[in-house]
Structure formats: structure tokens, C-alpha cells
Amino acid sequence: DAGVTQSPTHLIKTRGQQVTLRCSPKSGHDTVSWYQQALGQGPQFIFQYYEEEERQRGNFPDRFSGHQFPNYSSELNVNALLLGDSALYLCASSLRVTSVEQFFGPGTRLTVL
Amino acid sequence: GENVEQHPSTLSVQEGDSAVIKCTYSDSASNYFPWYKQELGKGPQLIIDIRSNVGEKKDQRIAVTLNKTAKHFSLHITETQPEDSAVYFCAASIRGSQGNLIFGKGTKLSVKP
Numbered sequence: 001d002a003g004v005t006q007s008p009t010h011l012i013k014t015r016g017q018q019v020t021l022r023c024s025p026k027s028g029h030d031t032v033s034w035y036q037q038a039l040g041q042g043p044q045f046i047f048q049y050y051e052e053e054e055r056q057r058g059n060f061p062d063r064f065s066g067h068q069f070p071n072y073s074s075e076l077n078v079n080a081l082l083l084g085d086s087a088l089y090l091c092a093s094s095l096r097v098t099s100v101e102q103f104f105g106p107g108t109r110l111t112v113l
Numbered sequence: 114g115e116n117v118e119q120h121p122s123t124l125s126v127q128e129g130d131s132a133v134i135k136c137t138y139s140d141s142a143s144n145y146f147p148w149y150k151q152e153l154g155k156g157p158q159l160i161i162d163i164r165s166n167v168g169e170k171k172d173q174r175i176a177v178t179l180n181k182t183a184k185h186f187s188l189h190i191t192e193t194q195p196e197d198s199a200v201y202f203c204a205a206s207i208r209g210s211q212g213n214l215i216f217g218k219g220t221k222l223s224v225k226p
Contacts, residue, residue, distance in 0.1 A: 004156075033213065042119075042202050042216030043157065056213055090156055092214075100145050100164070100206075102214060104156035 002027055004093050004105035012111045013081050021076040021108045025093030031055075032074040033102060034066060037088040049074050050096050078110075086112045115140040117205050119217025126193050127225055134188045134220045136203035143205040146186045147214070148177060151200045160201075161188070193224045 005024045013019050025032050031050045035043035045058035049068035068074045072093075078085055088109050092102040116139040126132050138146075144165040149157035163170045163177045163186065170177050176189040190197055200221050204214040 035214075040219075042117075042204075042218050043214070045213035045215070048213065058213060101147070101159055101162065103159060104149070106154075106156045 004091055004103055006089075006091050006105040006108050008108060009106070010109045010111075012113065014113050015081055015083060017081050018077065018079045019081060019110060021078075021089050021091075021110070022073065023076070023091030023093075023105060024073045025091075026103050029093035029095050029103075030072050031094045031096040032068060032072065033092045033094070034074070034076045035090040035092065035104075036060070037090055037107070039087070043090055046076070081112045083112050086110060115143060115205055115207065115215040117203060117215050117217045119203050119220060121220060122218065123221045123223070125223045125225065128193060128195060130193055132190045132193055132197070132222055132224075134201055134203070134222075136186050136188075136205075136217050138184050138186070138205040138215075140205070140207065141181075141184065142207050143215075145206040146177070146179060147204050147206075148175075148188050149202045149204065149216075151202065151219075153199075157202060190222075193222075195224050195226050198222055198224045 007022045033048040034046040037043040047057045048055050052068045063079045065077045088107040090107045091105045094102045119136045147162035150160045151157045174191045179186045200219045202219045203217045
């Protein structure tokens, strides 16, 4: 049973560039949530996708956008990168209707220079 | 909005001792409280969770207690082992998998052999 997978593992970008991160949910899950984890901090909620629509959004600017595909996988896009966007980006999957647990992937470490 | 406070930020115990991590939350509407273990370079791993209609839950050496009146919940690890060393995060959610998780800042647990 494959867990949550994310790609790439690491990424280095420069200020002003754009980045796309990818997530495949745990088998059988239909909901994907994205979190940003700064060094030494707890994860912070960015947004959640279900049925290919953004259902909830945290306190993040419009530079952060996402997409969910019919196979439930998801992308996180960040435009006009800032130094402060350097963080571990985590994807969590869940089964929206019948369970409450969210399971996390290993994350993508983004470094903005 | 919801705010989760977690204490202590670091905890060092001898192998075989017990460890207790405490969290408080602010929103009385929160009804789901998971605990995650994060090892270096990995994503958070769900280790135990509790819902607001339950006061205590146990899984082998790990237990979680919830006091809804005081808005406190705690993680108890008994007979600690070196492999328990990691960062532990508490979280709270108003709508379980349909809602975002609000995390504490984490507790770095070190178990000395």
C-alpha cells in the first residue's frame, strides 16, 4: 500500500522564479492538503483540494496556487518566489467523508536563493 | 482563529522513563486532536489521535488524554526507548479531515540510553 509520495525531494530556486511541487495521495484517498513547514516550526496550512476544487485556504498570498487532477494527485505552484518561501512543503492526504486522519508525505525541501 | 500552544519545547529523558508533552487549544469548537512524530528529514507520522467525545486513548506505550473543559490535551509515552527520539507535534482541527490542522510548535524529545 503506497503512502503519500511527493516530488521532487529537494529544489533550489532564485528569487522571482516560479516552482511546481507534486503530490500523489495515499491509495484510496480523495483529499489533498498542503502545508508549509519553516525550520524549527510546526506545519502551517496552505490550502486543501477535494473534487478538483480548493475547499479551504490558510493565510497565504495568491502567489500560492494549486490544482487537483481527476486521479486525486495535486500540484502546488508558487510564483514570484521570495527568500521567505524557503521551507519544507508537505502534502497530506485523507478520505474526506469517512475518516478524520491526515497522512503526510516526506515533503519537498525548497531553498530560495 | 484556533491557536495551539505546546510545552515543553525540548525534553530529555533517560531510557525507560516516561515522557509527557502538553498542549492547549483556544477554540472550543475543535473536535479532533492528532499527535505526529517527525524524524529528521522525514514528514510527520501520525502516532495517535483522539476525538472530543473521548477522554483518553491508549496504544501500547503511547496514550493521549483530553480535558475539554480546560482545553488541554497531553501525550504520554511510557518506557521510552532511544528510537522514540524525534520532534513531536500536537494539532487541533475543527472538522477533522475536512478541515485544516493547526499545529503546535513541536517538542524535541531526546531519549538517552
